[in-house]
Amino acid sequence: MDAISFPPVPTNEPNLTYAPGSPEREALITELAVQEKKQHSYRAVIGGKRRNGGGAEMKVVQPHDHAHVLGTLKNSTTKDAEAAIKAANAAAPDWRAMPFDEKCAIILKAADLLAGPYRQRLNAATMLGQSKTAFQAEIDAACELIDFWRFNVHYAKQILTDQPIANSPGIWNRTDHRPLEGFVYAITPFNFTAIAGNLPTAPALMGNTVVWKPSPTQQHAASLTMELLEEAGMPPGVINMLPGDGLDVSKVALAHRDLAGIHFTGSTPTFQHLWRTVGENIAGYRSYPRIVGETGGKDFIVAHPSADPDVLRVAMIRGAFEFQGQKCSAASRAYVPKSVWAKIKDQLIADTEALSMGDVTDLSHFMGAVIDDRAFAKHKAAIARAKRQKHLTVLAGGQVDDSVGYFVRPTIVESTDPTDQMFSDEYFGPILAVHVYDDARFEQVVEQMESFAPYALTGAIISQDRAAIAWARKTLRFAAGNFYINDKPTGAVVGQQPFGGGRASGTNDKAGAAVNLLRWTSPRSIKETFVPPKDHHYPHQG
């Protein structure tokens, strides 16, 4: 008989510092060298077996040194997709039948492997493949993914123990939190190794089997994550990984009768394409697919005239430029009153110009390169446009150079016009638009920016005036799914600030929280009557 058990209570994984002389720094440097030396082959994993995709070869390079090829993959084809779905369906009965505690143990073991022997391996992979600095890799690839796994187990257990609170006499009511019928299609972005690890494992923990399509520019870390999950005991076929651009995979997966859900993080246009396709195919599915998507942002910092200038300056620099602004939460527009701007402008420009950027294996840098040539071209064009427009002034940065890596200097653009596209369009790079306003216009400015961009992911108010904070919190209620007071709008921590946004930023199903896990279950209500009636007449019939 199985005991009713409770998994360990999670706490957030502490961030290691990588300060000079620290053991983690030495271990990381050693691991970087090991991974750099090797040519990697990123193969599909279908039913636990490695195989090459049937499509064209794609190279995975270091963004800060694009001549350095880390490895290659073969694009997944429709045949690969069919095989992955077949494997997911074949694995489903045993996976569903496996006791929940055993599933939890696999995920908790994965977290411990990552906290231990895999930590520097996955950090190094994330640095090399996605151009994250040591600290940015640590908070993502190590700590956030460990937290996702440990907290998800905790929340999943809570969901399962959530049972009906009322039972009429002689009756026992129960809820059976069933997995979905079919496979979940997890599609993950380049920018967070933690998100790539969470999106396939969250539905798996709830008893589903998964087809996982990582981003080609995150494949180096994705392949290692898959290896880690296998070592943790994830059975063959529960998570099937298909490298490549996903175009052929979607042709099969989105038209498949057994598509039970999509767990997506990435850009708004991609998500809208997926949703539209599901809509077109709606009559062909066994069940209505669950669609969960966390997408783009145009995240803001609003400063009140009472703002502490230093707090604002640091929030702007860290919020906009950490990881080259390639966080969906990154501050890309700021609204600053004239009086405060006068106090921070020179220092903000000087601090921004002083941010060191380069090959992230040199741990002295604050930033690395943007992810690929497509992102580079987009930022280059946005900066060139800013230089051309009269109402825009490039105050800091503005230089781009892709001769070695895809480098875009952290750029601050001041705009006299808060309706310029720089305040509504997501560039997803190190470009911060600033609108400086007359102090007396605080409320008008907030009302204008509240819905100027279509997104509603993150935002921050910087103020020392409690009434202004309260007013902004109310006025901006629907403008951000994650709202920060006197802090940068990035760096949400699992279990502390569940992450996700509304409007064009997604379905707001908060990654790493119970609400997300609930999307991967289909509850069945069970009523048991101990002594059922044997006569169909009612008392009022006499």
Ligand SMILES: NC(=O)c1ccc[n+]([C@@H]2O[C@H](COP(=O)([O-])OP(=O)(O)OC[C@H]3O[C@@H](n4cnc5c(N)ncnc54)[C@H](O)[C@@H]3O)[C@@H](O)[C@H]2O)c1
């Ligand atoms: N809201 C959030 O939590 C969050 C978190 C991280 C990133 N993002 C967003 O992600 C974007 C950056 O990531 P990206 O550049 O990887 O996004 P993207 O939309 O270009 O790609 C995301 C994933 O979708 C895949 N893809 C694209 N078309 C596909 C198709 N037809 N079928 C199957 N897969 C397909 C890509 O290969 C990749 O794996 C930004 O917009 C950012 O704001 C949002």
Ligand SMILES: N[C@@H](CCC=O)C(=O)O
């Ligand atoms: N959760 C991260 C952002 C993830 C998206 O890229 C943050 O809060 O900064």
